[in-house]
Amino acid sequence: MTDTALFTYCMRLADDSAILSQRLGEWCGHASHLEEDIALTNIALDLIGHARELYTYAGQIEGKGRDEDALCFHRVEREFNNLLLVEQPNDDFAYAIMRQFLFSAFMHPFWEAMMNSKDEQLAGLAAKAEKEAAYHLRHSAEWVIRLGDGTEESHNRISDALEFLWMYTGEMFECDEVVSSLVAKEVAVDPMSIKHLWDETVNTVLARANLERPTESWMQTGGRKGEHSEHLGHILSPMQYLQRSFPQAQW
Amino acid sequence: MYTQALNNPAVEAGVEDEEKLAAFQARIDREEKIEPNDWMPAAYRKTLVRQISQHAHSEVVGMLPEGNWVTRAPSLKRKAILLAKIQDEGGHGLYLYSAAETLGVSREELVDQLLTGKAKYSSIFNYPTLNWADVGAVGWLVDGAAIMNQIPLCRCSFGPYSRAMIRICKEESFHQRQGYDLLVAMMKGTAEQQEMVQDAVNRLWWPALMMFGPSDKDSKHSAASMKWKIKRFTNDELRQKFVDATVPQAKVLGISLPDIDLKLNEETGHWEHGEPDWDEFYNTIQGNGICNKQRMKDRIKAHEDGAWVREAAQAYAAKQAAKKSAA
Ligand SMILES: [Fe+2]
Ligand SMILES: [Fe+2]
Ligand SMILES: [Fe+2]
Numbered sequence A: 001m002t003d004t005a006l007f008t009y010c011m012r013l014a015d016d017s018a019i020l021s022q023r024l025g026e027w028c029g030h031a032s033h034l035e036e037d038i039a040l041t042n043i044a045l046d047l048i049g050h051a052r053e054l055y056t057y058a059g060q061i062e063g064k065g066r067d068e069d070a071l072c073f074h075r076v077e078r079e080f081n082n083l084l085l086v087e088q089p090n091d092d093f094a095y096a097i098m099r100q101f102l103f104s105a106f107m108h109p110f111w112e113a114m115m116n117s118k119d120e121q122l123a124g125l126a127a128k129a130e131k132e133a134a135y136h137l138r139h140s141a142e143w144v145i146r147l148g149d150g151t152e153e154s155h156n157r158i159s160d161a162l163e164f165l166w167m168y169t170g171e172m173f174e175c176d177e178v179v180s181s182l183v184a185k186e187v188a189v190d191p192m193s194i195k196h197l198w199d200e201t202v203n204t205v206l207a208r209a210n211l212e213r214p215t216e217s218w219m220q221t222g223g224r225k226g227e228h229s230e231h232l233g234h235i236l237s238p239m240q241y242l243q244r245s246f247p248q249a250q251w
Numbered sequence B: 001m002y003t004q005a006l007n008n009p010a011v012e013a014g015v016e017d018e019e020k021l022a023a024f025q026a027r028i029d030r031e032e033k034i035e036p037n038d039w040m041p042a043a044y045r046k047t048l049v050r051q052i053s054q055h056a057h058s059e060v061v062g063m064l065p066e067g068n069w070v071t072r073a074p075s076l077k078r079k080a081i082l083l084a085k086i087q088d089e090g091g092h093g094l095y096l097y098s099a100a101e102t103l104g105v106s107r108e109e110l111v112d113q114l115l116t117g118k119a120k121y122s123s124i125f126n127y128p129t130l131n132w133a134d135v136g137a138v139g140w141l142v143d144g145a146a147i148m149n150q151i152p153l154c155r156c157s158f159g160p161y162s163r164a165m166i167r168i169c170k171e172e173s174f175h176q177r178q179g180y181d182l183l184v185a186m187m188k189g190t191a192e193q194q195e196m197v198q199d200a201v202n203r204l205w206w207p208a209l210m211m212f213g214p215s216d217k218d219s220k221h222s223a224a225s226m227k228w229k230i231k232r233f234t235n236d237e238l239r240q241k242f243v244d245a246t247v248p249q250a251k252v253l254g255i256s257l258p259d260i261d262l263k264l265n266e267e268t269g270h271w272e273h274g275e276p277d278w279d280e281f282y283n284t285i286q287g288n289g290i291c292n293k294q295r296m297k298d299r300i301k302a303h304e305d306g307a308w309v310r311e312a313a314q315a316y317a318a319k320q321a322a323k324k325s326a327a
Helices: A004-025 A034-062 A068-073 A093-114 A120-148 A152-168 A177-184 A191-208 A231-245 B018-029 B042-061 B063-067 B076-101 B107-115 B132-150 B159-187 B191-210 B222-227 B235-253 B278-288 B292-305 B307-326
Strands: none
Touching (some): A004 A068, A004 A093, A004 A177, A004 A231, A034 A068, A034 A093, A034 A120, A068 A231, A068 B076, A093 A120, A093 A152, A093 A191, A120 A191, A120 B307, A152 B307, B042 B063, B042 B159, B042 B222, B042 B292, B063 B076, B063 B132, B063 B292, B076 B132, B132 B159, B132 B235, B159 B191, B191 B235, B191 B278, B278 B292, B292 B307
């Protein structure tokens, strides 16, 4: 029996990880200093790990023989269900760090809560992912503070990034039919149940960074339904090019 | 985060004290490790700084040709392997800069030498990676050649360099196996994949042989380095070891190597090979390789784009230190 909701739920999480890791991979060899190059790659690697497990699990739920690569490399923009936040470009290091911080401030309590899922696979992944997300959060939060409380230039850049990315944070807390049906079965995490934790982290870190929390304003939406910003197609094009050009090939 | 070098010895110029020199050579001959605070001839220090920093720069510039394929890796598994490898190379750069810093030169100075073109890095990284098989061929041939060079360096007389090399060599041999594994997978695949492998090897074979440096008759630095046990084999000896190890692997892989002179000498057991194009080698070293300008442009851009980030980190650290001392 195919559990459509669970399949969709896993695919969303997998797409978040895959797309963000692709963005982080763009830094490889180009960061401000070697230590940071290594740190960003670390985060990218953790996220690829999550994506692989989640796609593989989704493929098993679906039962049509699609493996992690079929799911990641052979779907088009409209079939990707990642958050708009994670596809936003690396305009500069401040954007990359703020994107990571806003996301990880959500994902850390998310995986923590997921450890209690009735779904054994998700609970198992959560036990590992929670520790990794804790590191992603610590690393990005430290940078938000350093940049916010560093020089005038760094303050301006990180504050621009915050202003721009804020409108993509509402999507993390959306709860549609897919999520609510799985929350009812105690499989999924109710995003609103961790909202206070996210708020607390964000408020604390922004205060230490001398940054003002943007006023509540219009929140963008659409990622979970496959309605993306223009960036996604440009992420998928290089990512999928070899699989698409040589569909018979194994790598 | 950017530590200044701790010991900044006055540069010993000109003639060395004969007694000290003899005692130093005796330690080397006894295979004792020389440590950063030990007395050493200025030329020994200079040679090591040059060699270790060149090695560090090579690790860092070497991240670029492979980084060229990160966003296009054809499977999640291969993407993870590639990212982890490039991350290792960055780590090698870090250990090596640290080893060089023990000799009294700061990482900033060394990076500056790279970005201003005063310091060299391995010529191999001035070649482009043009298809996915290049990622495998780099692992197999480039990391493979690096290992041949570096295994003897694990016994280098200078302690910090020797210890860095022991750690690095373990990872390089892992990279070499993963690169080979990538190629094996492609050779089992479609005709197009096999062509990519052959194409990659055709382009990278000679540049890999050039990684050992000019042939012994033209090599400037060998004699002193051998005496000081910084180097233990000549360029040609190492090149021969590499060819001997690699030719059988190419056969197993099912590809040809682009050298019509390659043949097994039954008596010596060695594979005789043709001469690399040394004009191409010197031309590349002088900055005219296909990617020299691109590589430097990329490194300079990353450094300049990152300046505000490093400044912010320093400013923040200074503020924190001031708060602490005020408290
Ligand atoms: Fe390396
Ligand atoms: Fe190396
Ligand atoms: Fe390597």
